[in-house]
Amino acid sequence: MIRVKRLDHVQICIPFGAEDEARAFYTGVLGFQEIEKPESLKGNGGLWYKVGDIELHIGTEKRGGYNSKSHPAFEVEDVEAARRYLEERGVATQDEKPIPGVKRFSFRDPFHNRIELLEKIE
Numbered sequence: 001m002i003r004v005k006r007l008d009h010v011q012i013c014i015p016f017g018a019e020d021e022a023r024a025f026y027t028g029v030l031g032f033q034e035i036e037k038p039e040s041l042k043g044n045g046g047l048w049y050k051v052g053d054i055e056l057h058i059g060t061e062k063r064g065g066y067n068s069k070s071h072p073a074f075e076v077e078d079v080e081a082a083r084r085y086l087e088e089r090g091v092a093t094q095d096e097k098p099i100p101g102v103k104r105f106s107f108r109d110p111f112h113n114r115i116e117l118l119e120k121i122e
Helices: 019-028 039-044 079-088
Strands: 009-013 031-035 049-050 054-060 074-075 094-096 102-110 114-120
Touching: 019 031, 019 049, 019 054, 019 102, 039 054, 079 094, 079 114
Parallel strands: 009 054, 074 114
Antiparallel strands: 031 049, 049 054, 094 102, 102 114
16 A cells, blocks of 8 residues: 655646746746756756645646646635636636535646646635
């Protein structure tokens, strides 16, 4: 049996050379805290972020403009306020199918990665 302690990180991808645009979105719009990648991985490109108690790794790869269903989901304190914040900055949001006890929505980053924000409700 494998005994998982917690989720450590999630990786999504951007096109090669798009780090500045990714930084503008993830640092500038979302306010995520960028952390330094290990020296051994810097040559691969991409960015790493600390988001709550996990890490978001943004790797680089050859990409088309596809819209995958794979995604990270981040629990936030006030999902409606988060949605208003994003929409005020021109980020299109989308309702998700209801799940009992959860308010949620998703959006796409500039590279077509899907990201979900959710709030657990009683």
